[in-house]
Amino acid sequence: xxxxxxxxxxxxxxxxxxxxxxxxxxxxxxxxxxxxxxxxxxxxxxxxxxxxxxxxxxxxxxxxxxxxxxxxxxxxxxxxxxxxxxxxxxxxxxxxxxxxxxxxxxxxxxxxxxxxxxxxxxxxxxxxxxxxxxxxxxxxxxxxxxx
Numbered sequence: 001x002x003x004x005x006x007x008x009x010x011x012x013x014x015x016x017x018x019x020x021x022x023x024x025x026x027x028x029x030x031x032x033x034x035x036x037x038x039x040x041x042x043x044x045x046x047x048x049x050x051x052x053x054x055x056x057x058x059x060x061x062x063x064x065x066x067x068x069x070x071x072x073x074x075x076x077x078x079x080x081x082x083x084x085x086x087x088x089x090x091x092x093x094x095x096x097x098x099x100x101x102x103x104x105x106x107x108x109x110x111x112x113x114x115x116x117x118x119x120x121x122x123x124x125x126x127x128x129x130x131x132x133x134x135x136x137x138x139x140x141x142x143x144x145x146x147x
Contacts, residue, residue: 004142008075008132026108030058032096033103037062038089056109063089064119067128067142074103074130074140107134 021029027044034042039062047055065073086095106113115130128144 003144004071006071006075006140006142008138008140021105021108023109026105027056027058029103029105034058034060034062035093036095037064038093053110064117065115065130066119066121067117067126067144070117070128070130070142104132104137107132107137111135 031042031044037060039060041061043057043059045057045059046053047057104113111134113132113134116127117130118125118127120126128142131141131143133139
């Protein structure tokens with residue numbers, strides 16, 4: 001997938017719920033999303049200085065999001081793939097989320113959210129970055145080919 005820019009389709013009820021998220025809920029959703037992606041290891045790192053929290057990083061060894069699925073999975077709020085099944089794709093774990101909004105709660109932690117995604121396509125390890133800004137929830141950016 002080439003670098004891309006697209007508008008997220010937003011339904012009002014989801015935006016309203018996202019605006020009410022607190023940082024603990026946001027971090028919890030990111031960890032649950034790691035587990036729903038079949039991660040067996042999840043690490044949380046909080047970078048602070050004397051005045052504030054500068055960054056929160058969640059790393060996992062889950063299956064990742066193939067670049068050809070990013071527009072489908074992040075391109076609208078609601079309608080999560082998880083509501084069509086109750087188990088994760090590879091390890092058949094019970095899923096946590098089903099509403100398609102948890103990943104965007106990451107913006108309760110700060111102004112920007114960046115997903116550095118790596119995934120396997122056969123034997124190849126591919127990567128790209130996906131980002132959102134709290135100032136404009138519907139403007140998503142994908143950088144890197146994922147190829």
